[in-house]
Structure formats: structure tokens, C-alpha cells
Amino acid sequence: MAQVDVYLVRAFSISGQGGNLAGVVLQADALTDQQKQAIAKAVGVSETAFVSQSDKADFQLSFFTPTVEVDFCGHATLSAFWLLHHLQKIPLGNYQQETKVGVLDVEVASNCGVLMSQSLPVWLTEFSAEEIAPMLGIDPQLIVQLGLPIQAVSTGLVDVMIPVPYGALDCLVVDLEAITRFCQQHQCVGFHVFEMNSPDEPYTANCRNFAPAVGIPEESATGSSSGALACYLNRHFGSQQAVFEQGRAMNMSSRIVTQLRVESGELVCVQVGGEGAMYKVMSFEF
The missing domain is CATH 3.10.310.10 (Diaminopimelate Epimerase; Chain A, domain 1)
Structure with a gap:
């Protein structure tokens, strides 16, 4: 049996309140898609992000709702990069995430905010x-x-x-x-x-x-x-x-x-x- 910690982060919060809860699992490389889906269902928030290593970007992120995997999730991306900085795993700066919609830029800014690039419309x-x-x-x-x-x-x-x-x-x-x-x-x-x-x-x-x-x-x-x-x-x-x-x-x-x-x-x-x-x-x- 292996223990998996899921961090719940308020994305897009206002002065630490409100926002949208997202689950974040770090070092998720060893998890199967079936395990990720089971975790997302057990967590019960709208999306959970799973952070893994990537050979194309700084991190690879996958996103699961309680019922299905989705190609991208903005608030879970914000939560993941905010958490990585909050836990002092990354400094302020510019990063790239590999997702199923492509490699996207993410900026962790000095005002404790996260700015994410998305695909063109x-x-x-x-x-x-x-x-x-x-x-x-x-x-x-x-x-x-x-x-x-x-x-x-x-x-x-x-x-x-x-x-x-x-x-x-x-x-x-x-x-x-x-x-x-x-x-x-x-x-x-x-x-x-x-x-x-x-x-x-x-x-x-x-x-x-x-x-x-x-x-x-x-x-x-x-x-x-x-x-x-x-x-x-x-x-x-x-x-x-x-x-x-x-x-x-x-x-x-x-x-x-x-x-x-x-x-x-x-x-x-x-x-x-x-x-x-x-x-x-x-x-x-x-």
C-alpha cells in the first residue's frame, strides 16, 4: 500500500477565501490513469491535477474530474504551480507545462499570483x-x-x-x-x-x-x-x-x-x- 497526499488549494481566491477548490498530487509519475481517476473521485472536487516529470517541459500535468479525464484545467494549473512555489519546490519565474492541449507557459509572479498561457481561441x-x-x-x-x-x-x-x-x-x-x-x-x-x-x-x-x-x-x-x-x-x-x-x-x-x-x-x-x-x-x- 502506498500513501498519496492530495493538497486542496483555493484557486482564484480573494484574500485567501472563496475561489475554486482543486486537488493537486505531486510526484504522480507512478500512478496509473485508473488510480488517478479513483483519487479524483475520492477527493470529490471539480478537478484534481497530477504533476509528473516531463521530457518536453518543466512538468507534465494531467487533469481528472470525479468522472473523466479532461485535456486541460485552468484552476487546477494555477493550484499546482501555486503549491509548488508555496512548498518552496520552485522559485518565482517562468515555467512550461506539458498538457494534452500542448506545452503551455506559466508565470509564478512576485505578488503570489500565477499567470497561465492558454491556447489561442x-x-x-x-x-x-x-x-x-x-x-x-x-x-x-x-x-x-x-x-x-x-x-x-x-x-x-x-x-x-x-x-x-x-x-x-x-x-x-x-x-x-x-x-x-x-x-x-x-x-x-x-x-x-x-x-x-x-x-x-x-x-x-x-x-x-x-x-x-x-x-x-x-x-x-x-x-x-x-x-x-x-x-x-x-x-x-x-x-x-x-x-x-x-x-x-x-x-x-x-x-x-x-x-x-x-x-x-x-x-x-x-x-x-x-x-x-x-x-x-x-x-x-x-
Whole structure:
């Protein structure tokens, strides 16, 4: 029997509170995928990251929800690199992680934050409000009046970007079974629903994320979806920096910072960042 320690980290936390819990297992080279899946299920948070050695980058990371492996996870990446620095295993600086979506850059910054590079956006199917709104329990016209598309976008994982009017986000009546069927049919991870704030507010937008098809009814911070939303807002409003709040409906508010780099009119870099905080350590025997 071998003991495996799982560190639970609050990713995208605000002053050490809130955020999105991610599990992190260090030195995971000897674990099989079946063991990783069993650990992720036992931990029970939305994703657990497993850190191994890599011959392509500084570290190799794999990500498991309680039910399946996913190719990438932003908040678990933040948690892993924050933890490596917190445990004094790496100094401040720039690193690379090998993931199933490629080798991605990660910066561990002096302000105790972690800034992650994501894949450049892939623009996928647009959907109608009449198709999407019933799954959120709102009138399709509330979406149509905004003049913004409902579109699947990926900067690592495919999420459907869904704009709703200000004030509607907290009033959603979500049909998780319908969202599961839809995501399985259209090969996407989940719904990323957002309402824009006025320019003088501290957050660009408030968000909610639903990914029941991969075992996550609602998530309090999603790094990959935030990168996709930042690209969506850049395409429609030209913005290159955005700060998102997520998790309010779960009493786990999170702060997610995004920044894009555009050169000669072309988007060349997508970065998502935030702070981490330790929650607790769990141990399992295998």
C-alpha cells in the first residue's frame, strides 16, 4: 500500500477565501490513469491535477474530474504551480507545462499570483437563443436583445459562451440533464453564462459555469472558460484586459484576471491568472 497526499488549494481566491477548490498530487509519475481517476473521485472536487516529470517541459500535468479525464484545467494549473512555489519546490519565474492541449507557459509572479498561457481561441458553432434559453429557464428574447452571439469557443476546452442581461445571472433555473445531453451531442464541456457590468465596476463581467456532462453541476472558477470569454469580449468589444467574478451563487466568489496580447491586429497570446490559498491536505492509500 502506498500513501498519496492530495493538497486542496483555493484557486482564484480573494484574500485567501472563496475561489475554486482543486486537488493537486505531486510526484504522480507512478500512478496509473485508473488510480488517478479513483483519487479524483475520492477527493470529490471539480478537478484534481497530477504533476509528473516531463521530457518536453518543466512538468507534465494531467487533469481528472470525479468522472473523466479532461485535456486541460485552468484552476487546477494555477493550484499546482501555486503549491509548488508555496512548498518552496520552485522559485518565482517562468515555467512550461506539458498538457494534452500542448506545452503551455506559466508565470509564478512576485505578488503570489500565477499567470497561465492558454491556447489561442478556436471559434466553433453558434447556437440560437431559442435552443439555449430553455435550458437556463429564461426568455430567449433576453439573450437576443443583447445582439451578441451564443458561441462555442475553446482556449483549451470547448465551452459555450452565453450572454444574459445584467440581473439575470442570479435568476437562472438550470436544467442540468438537458445541458448534459446538449454538451454530449455537441462535444463541448459546459455552458459559461455571463452578464456584463458597467465600465466603472471592479469586474468586467459576472459569470456562472455549468459542466454537468463532466461531473460538475456548477463551478466557482473556471480558468479555461475565462480565457475563452476574454477572447470573445476582445472579438466583440476590442478589450485586451478583463477581470471576472465567478462563484457568487455558490458563496465561493472568485477573482479571475485575463490579459491578451495583440500584434499587428492578430491575437497572439491568451493569459489567465489569479491567486491561490491553501485549504487542507488529504491522504489516501492505494
